Amino acid sequence: MIQLSENGYYGSFGGAYIPEMLYPNVKELQENYLSMIYADDFQREFYYLLKDYVGRPTPLYLAENLSAKHNATIYLKREDLCHTGAHKINNTIGQILLAKKLNKKRIIAETGAGQHGVATATVCARMGLECIIYMGAVDIKRQAPNVARMKMLGATVISATSGSQTLKDATNEAIRDWINNPVDTHYIIGSVVGPHPYPDLVARFQSVISEEMKSQLLEATGRENPDLIIACVGGGSNAAGAYYHYLNDLDVRLIAVEAAGEGVYSGKSAATSILGTEGIIHGSRTLLMQTTDGQIVEPHSISAGLDYPGIGPLHAHLITTGRAEAVSVTDENALKAAFELSRIEGIIPALETAHAIHALEDISFKSSDVIVINLSGRGDKDLNTYMEYLDKY
């Protein structure tokens, strides 16, 4: 049984390693999140917004051309069709409702690719709360369209200029903001990372993905369970959502696709499950890329959303116990897969998602297998990168 312990651990991973300054806020969440999010009125509003505002349920689409090419039955769970273009909004809707319940007036968030930033800015606009987004200076450059969207939605975007100036540093800056504003501010973490209860909280909000998959698969194939679920993992929120209701169904293979960057051992990679060792990042005990001295290593991926040196504690647990299989896909192969999906299915995926698509080439499966790939986001935000490779693929 995969289950969270009372203190917020999945096996030996998780917990809340936070400075005292964050303790009251984290404790408040720990003590209240379950009773608040499962209250009837909360659930009613959450599902109403997911339906009419986000556009759920998202389709489970039988990708016939992709299936023919890879000789299996492949479904795409179309999270790219969510309002704002990725699964991220499932979590931000949930967390903004929670922030309201906690009577918070100000929202902060970190973002890598900008999808979580946009999803946060969107719900803040909808709910009338002040919104501050921390984003690495490097990511601000490579994800310009999302920066513009956040600004149009009324958010303040603050450039994180420390360290590698990517997602890790944006997260550090957001945490520091929370330390400096302990009373009126809620921090909407975008992935299944951070101190307990965030990994569980975010996984629960994202679990709507696998909840829908179960009924959609039953309708389409006559059984609830696929043979494989494939999802990309940076921090791992879309994967957590796609796995959630299948975690204890051991006949379902869970494939976690990490970013190999320029090659797992090239020195420019974000393949945390291979390169990582056990330690603490952003308040959570998990696998992370670090030196023997415990300094966190700067990762690399062409995809800003996977450019993170850790993985959520749930995934560390799933991978180290063998429940999930980790696969890593290079920048180049992700690009290749993005063009392939665009050309044969007419769907331009996000660069993050493209890693999951390419995993079809990297794992073995039977022709009788039913595979679900979580199509976590759409590729509009990555067009600048894609255009550079238009002649190559």
Place this chain on the structure above:
Amino acid sequence: MLNRLTKLFENKRENLLTVYFTAGYPKLDDTETIICSLAESGANIIEIGIPYSDPLADGPVIQESGMAAIDNGMTLQVLFNQLTDIRTKTQVPLILMGYFNQLLQYGVDKFLDDCVKTGIDGLIIPDLPLMEYEQFYKDKLTQRNISISFLITPQTEESRIHKVDALSTGFIYVVSDSSITGMKTGISSQQISYFERIKSLQLSTPQLIGFGISDRESYLTASKYANGAIIGSAFIKHLKGKNEVDKATEDFINLIL
């Protein structure tokens, strides 16, 4: 059994000046010079920061000094090597401040043994949960006579303050304001009433006030409400770009005392 830190508190309970510096900054080999200059100039306790890539409780000044120190080649092993002979030079109480991940990677037992070998008296590990300390590490520190100091903030509930009081064996680190280090200077009336509240609790562990203590005035004000104060970012800022760190250190302390 007393160590240098707890012995100090037996003898002196007022205006204790604690100064933080980042090991390996401005230059890799400045550690001994800074410690000795601080001690000779009159600092009562010295807090040695182990530079970390992701110091969540610290502000930009300390983070930048940490990044520079890491670039200079500072590691925990290098630091312990630098401290091998420090006890032949000074008996000032020495505290190491670092993040829990650094201890985990070095090996907690090895870390504590090296603290004993070099003569470290106390630790500050801001992200080590109280419960985890109590369960796994309290006995290890007690056996080795190493003190630990936990933090309280304006938001810390009274029941938890008493828990911190019970578990802290060096001093209680009273975070002066809800902020990361080095963000604010000066002390507001709101902070004073918080200091008064803490003082009125008559805790058994000595208290030192830190964060936002940057000059003589804030040091003296804080010392009225606690056993002393901790200066960090202001000293790091002062050291920036200085070649003669002994002279720079002396100058800085002379401005405070």
